[in-house]
Amino acid sequence: MAMRLKRHVSLFESSIRRATVPTVANSLCTRCRRYASSAAYPENIAVLGGGISGLASAYFVAQEFPRSKITIYEAEKQLGGWIRSQRIPVPGGDVLFEHGPRTLRPGRDSLVTQKLIQELDLVGDVLATPKKAPGAANRYVYYPDRLNLMPGPGARPSYFDLAKSGVFAGWHNILAEPFQSRRDGSIRDESVGSFLSRRVDKRIAQNLVSAIFHGIYAGDVWKLSAKTLLGTAWQLEMKGNSVWDGWMNIQGTNGKGTDTLISPHHLDVRARVNQEIKVDSALSDALRDCSVFTFKNGLQQLVDALSQCLKTYSQIEVKLGTPVESYNLLSNGEKQVEVTTKDGKPQNYDLVISTLRAPALTPYVTVMTVNLYYSTPNLNPVKGFGYLIPQGVPFEQNPERALGVTFDSDAVQGQDSAPGTKLTVMLGGHWWDEWDTYPDSQEGLELAKSLVKRHLGITEEPTRSNVGVWKDCIPQYTVGYEDRLRDYVEKTKNQFGGRVKLVGNQYNGVAVNNCIEQAWMMARGLRHNGWKEKATGLESRVVDEPWSIIPVNQP
Numbered sequence: 001m002a003m004r005l006k007r008h009v010s011l012f013e014s015s016i017r018r019a020t021v022p023t024v025a026n027s028l029c030t031r032c033r034r035y036a037s038s039a040a041y042p043e044n045i046a047v048l049g050g051g052i053s054g055l056a057s058a059y060f061v062a063q064e065f066p067r068s069k070i071t072i073y074e075a076e077k078q079l080g081g082w083i084r085s086q087r088i089p090v091p092g093g094d095v096l097f098e099h100g101p102r103t104l105r106p107g108r109d110s111l112v113t114q115k116l117i118q119e120l121d122l123v124g125d126v127l128a129t130p131k132k133a134p135g136a137a138n139r140y141v142y143y144p145d146r147l148n149l150m151p152g153p154g155a156r157p158s159y160f161d162l163a164k165s166g167v168f169a170g171w172h173n174i175l176a177e178p179f180q181s182r183r184d185g186s187i188r189d190e191s192v193g194s195f196l197s198r199r200v201d202k203r204i205a206q207n208l209v210s211a212i213f214h215g216i217y218a219g220d221v222w223k224l225s226a227k228t229l230l231g232t233a234w235q236l237e238m239k240g241n242s243v244w245d246g247w248m249n250i251q252g253t254n255g256k257g258t259d260t261l262i263s264p265h266h267l268d269v270r271a272r273v274n275q276e277i278k279v280d281s282a283l284s285d286a287l288r289d290c291s292v293f294t295f296k297n298g299l300q301q302l303v304d305a306l307s308q309c310l311k312t313y314s315q316i317e318v319k320l321g322t323p324v325e326s327y328n329l330l331s332n333g334e335k336q337v338e339v340t341t342k343d344g345k346p347q348n349y350d351l352v353i354s355t356l357r358a359p360a361l362t363p364y365v366t367v368m369t370v371n372l373y374y375s376t377p378n379l380n381p382v383k384g385f386g387y388l389i390p391q392g393v394p395f396e397q398n399p400e401r402a403l404g405v406t407f408d409s410d411a412v413q414g415q416d417s418a419p420g421t422k423l424t425v426m427l428g429g430h431w432w433d434e435w436d437t438y439p440d441s442q443e444g445l446e447l448a449k450s451l452v453k454r455h456l457g458i459t460e461e462p463t464r465s466n467v468g469v470w471k472d473c474i475p476q477y478t479v480g481y482e483d484r485l486r487d488y489v490e491k492t493k494n495q496f497g498g499r500v501k502l503v504g505n506q507y508n509g510v511a512v513n514n515c516i517e518q519a520w521m522m523a524r525g526l527r528h529n530g531w532k533e534k535a536t537g538l539e540s541r542v543v544d545e546p547w548s549i550i551p552v553n554q555p
């Protein structure tokens with residue numbers, strides 16, 4: 001352990017050296033350096049929130065500014081935010097329960113995460129589930145009263161059964177999409193449900209698509225924004241007379257096969273990632289052809305390695321159990337931000353990175369997770385990643401108001417030392433909007449047991465279980481989000497003169513990969529005096545420019 005820690009630290013320090021020599025030192029001549037050093041980098045930086053966004057921000061900012069003193073403020077007694085993995089002793093060994101996120105997706109969005117995994121020396125602990133393994137390939141949607149295997153790589157559904165269940169009802173109307181007139185140009189946004197109803201068929205929104213959105217956002221397709229979450233289709237509609245027509249119109253633009261649209265922000269991220277992120281073959285080989293990945297000790301292992309690494313770096317201080325109450329720009333001409341905590345003396349910082357929630361921007365939903373472990377293996381009637389429950393399922397089939405169930409013992413192999421069946425039931429989300437109180441642990445367990453009995457036929461008592469209610473845990477990118485974000489960025493920029501940068505799951509996607517990528521983008525934006533600019537770090541996200549046309553396969 002000690003050796004490993006030492007290696008973390010030396011890797012971190014050498015990456016800091018690599019990153020800073022050309023940026024800070026070389027950019028200033030010796031004479032200037034003597035006088036300008038205090039202004040060449042922010043001497044004191046505060047990171048508000050110690051979830052994955054805050055930890056990754058501190059890590060990447062320390063690489064940019066190794067001489068800055070960085071203070072991480074975390075309200076809770078532990079770091080990691082929603083990432084919480086726990087080892088539970090069971091007869092014959094132990095099993096890992098994930099209370100929050102459980103897996104990450106490989107692919108382009110994960111490249112910065114992969115860089116982090118390499119630098120933290122976690123490559124040997126990565127557990128990747130191959131795309132063709134049943135635990136990845138078999139994904140189900142429960143509709144109206146049964147599990148339906150979805151088509152996809154490695155899955156062999158019965159199309160007859162799928163047609164009979166009605167889960168794909170309305171899809172044939174996709175053929176009529178080119179004949180539906182395009183939206184009025186004055187419409188600034190609409191819900192995912194409304195967009196799909198207008199373009200194709202309401203049943204698609206209610207059934208299949210709502211199931212997917214339950215899996216990612218625990219959200220309501222009739223509230224979530226089509227402009228934000230179905231961005232490409234939303235843009236294509238205005239490139240022609242329909243989405244299909246828009247798609248056809250952009251083809252041939254690059255003369256390199258099929259073309260697609262990309263937002264200015266994603267184009268920017270892609271260019272910078274391509275330029276700077278190099279992933280070793282050991283890791284890229286491990287993740288090739290995998291569907292999801294995690295670590296031997298769960299996602300907590302990423303948080304633990306990151307926090308260990310940060311704690312051993314003398315310039316970084318972590319303040320646990322220290323909720324930030326407010327932060328304000330000082331009017332002392334220094335352009336400093338004063339951070340006030342509940343019971344401490346206010347502290348001044350040259351730069352603040354806030355990962356705190358922004359309720360003015362996004363409402364949040366509350367989710368309950370119920371981890372169930374049965375010592376009997378193979379209790380599930382099918383093998384797979386799990387199943388999602390659409391909004392269109394009749395009430396009597398989902399009175400518990402569940403969102404879905406993951407088959408953890410199939411989806412990730414290699415975390416548990418005892419055999420058995422492991423499931424997680426997710427309940428609540430938008431179904432619990434406006435609720436004043438939520439089910440307690442005992443009620444939650446009963447709800448989960450009644451659900452798996454009806455849906456999976458599991459009647460056995462779980463050997464171990466854990467119930468968690470995660471209040472306001474997932475931000476909802478609801479209709480009008482893009483306009484609200486633009487106003488929020490503008491307001492924050494003006495209020496703090498650019499000395500507050502914004503990172504977190506309410507800006508660029510809720511996945512852990514999105515949070516890490518954003519932290520990296522923010523940190524590299526501080527280079528070359530970028531930290532002094534009147535900007536929040538989200539400017540490319542709200543820029544009002546047309547989307548670009550690029551080949552689908554462009555790296």
Ligand SMILES: Cc1cc2nc3c(=O)[nH]c(=O)nc-3n(C[C@H](O)[C@H](O)[C@H](O)COP(=O)(O)OP(=O)(O)OC[C@H]3O[C@@H](n4cnc5c(N)ncnc54)[C@H](O)[C@@H]3O)c2cc1C
Nearest residue numbers: 049051052053075081082100101102323324505510511512
């Ligand atoms: C149940 C669940 C399942 C999920 N599943 C997945 C998944 O499988 N894969 C995936 O990629 N993503 C998943 N996600 C999403 C992902 O986990 C989160 O979006 C991500 O972890 C958010 O990280 P964050 O640092 O932005 O925010 P948070 O994790 O919320 O961290 C913010 C931190 O700030 C602290 N804080 C709050 N207020 C203050 C204050 N005033 N002062 C100081 N500190 C404060 C909090 O205590 C917290 O530690 C899931 C989320 C949930 C809830």
